[in-house]
Amino acid sequence: MQKCQKKGQITIPKPIREKLKIEKDGSVLFLVENNEVKLKGVPGVRTEQSAGSLKKYAKEYVSLKRKSEAL
Numbered sequence: 001m002q003k004c005q006k007k008g009q010i011t012i013p014k015p016i017r018e019k020l021k022i023e024k025d026g027s028v029l030f031l032v033e034n035n036e037v038k039l040k041g042v043p044g045v046r047t048e049q050s051a052g053s054l055k056k057y058a059k060e061y062v063s064l065k066r067k068s069e070a071l
Contacts, residue, residue: 012039 002010012022020041022028027042 017041 002013004010012020012028016039017023020028020039021043022041029040029042031038031040
């Protein structure tokens with residue numbers, strides 16, 4: 001069992017990362033089915049390559065440029 005941190009982050013234990021072939025800066029796909037979350041490692045896809053790919057699921061997408069302009 002893992003504790004959820006303030007920002008909603010959890011640590012995936014090393015044996016699980018190895019089994020799912022999740023490397024440093026690698027991507028993880030979250031699948032929600034029947035009130036359960038399943039994790040799937042996405043081999044060969046780095047986090048920076050998938051950045052913004054989930055924005056269509058956000059209620060309102062605000063670009064980094066727009067956020068910085070608002071400050």
